[in-house]
Amino acid sequence: MTERDDCQKHLAEIQALREELMQAQKMSSVGALASSVTHEFNNILTTVINYAKMGLRHKNEETRDKAFSKILAAGQRASKITTGMLAYARNGSDRREVMNLVELVEDVLVLVEKDLQIHRVRLQTHVEGEPLAEVNASQIQQVLLNMIINARQAMDGGGRLDIGIRANPDSKCAEISIRDSGAGIPGDQLRKIFDQFYTTKTADAQGQGGTGLGLALARDVIEAHHGRLRVDSAVGKGTTFTLKFPLAQARVANKPTNIIRSSTAATQP
Ligand SMILES: Nc1ncnc2c1ncn2[C@@H]1O[C@H](COP(=O)(O)OP(=O)(O)OP(=O)(O)O)[C@@H](O)[C@H]1O
Ligand SMILES: [Mg+2]
Numbered sequence: 001m002t003e004r005d006d007c008q009k010h011l012a013e014i015q016a017l018r019e020e021l022m023q024a025q026k027m028s029s030v031g032a033l034a035s036s037v038t039h040e041f042n043n044i045l046t047t048v049i050n051y052a053k054m055g056l057r058h059k060n061e062e063t064r065d066k067a068f069s070k071i072l073a074a075g076q077r078a079s080k081i082t083t084g085m086l087a088y089a090r091n092g093s094d095r096r097e098v099m100n101l102v103e104l105v106e107d108v109l110v111l112v113e114k115d116l117q118i119h120r121v122r123l124q125t126h127v128e129g130e131p132l133a134e135v136n137a138s139q140i141q142q143v144l145l146n147m148i149i150n151a152r153q154a155m156d157g158g159g160r161l162d163i164g165i166r167a168n169p170d171s172k173c174a175e176i177s178i179r180d181s182g183a184g185i186p187g188d189q190l191r192k193i194f195d196q197f198y199t200t201k202t203a204d205a206q207g208q209g210g211t212g213l214g215l216a217l218a219r220d221v222i223e224a225h226h227g228r229l230r231v232d233s234a235v236g237k238g239t240t241f242t243l244k245f246p247l248a249q250a251r252v253a254n255k256p257t258n259i260i261r262s263s264t265a266a267t268q269p
Pocket of ligand 2: 146147149150210214215
């Protein structure tokens, strides 16, 4: 084997390990959502059971139709969550495609909405223009999910989470900003947060603490997309992470987005 072959073999091994690490971090964020998803399924089942009982008790058509519509809506919500969770957990491909970043954010919010609600975090989203970028959807969703979970964990006792998704024609960037009203990050820690395995989170009763990989992987992913990642933080006030990607031109007709179509959508606890 030549030196060149040897080098290529090592590079391939490093790439395979990197992918395994990404997948392990992804699974850890799925774990962080397990309790809120179970909670939401419990609520959905309560709705289904109660409306099924109501439908059986009342013989008139109007009441039965109402019961069926409620059961259908609850089932559709459950299906949206399981579909989203399965799609997220799948080992993503390397493919990049031009996407509207609003759709990416919507898919992540389906998974975290309940978690934010349980922790009394008020969510607001803002959309400006048509932020198209050529991205690997699975990787960017993983980055976003980690940042939203980080933000929620920094807001002990609740707070505000503002997510902005905008096209900036002047800088030719498509941007996503995630702003929380949490604890903030002291200056000496700010330099370390992108280091691998740097975490300030201690293991909880179930032995689950931070792996300190979320932001290190985020930095790698954004770099690979020729993007930029910026953090601004003030202790006691909050933190903002901004992701910038080169603005792309539409290649195919974009499918319409639903929950954040207008300028603002809010979820109240
Ligand atoms: N929004 C935020 N507010 C305050 N501190 C933050 C915020 N985001 C990240 N941090 C700090 O940066 C550290 C590193 O974050 P990172 O996402 O890389 O790892 P983690 O959240 O600790 O673990 P993992 O994401 O692997 O579960 C965190 O432990 C925390 O101290
Ligand atoms: Mg994290």
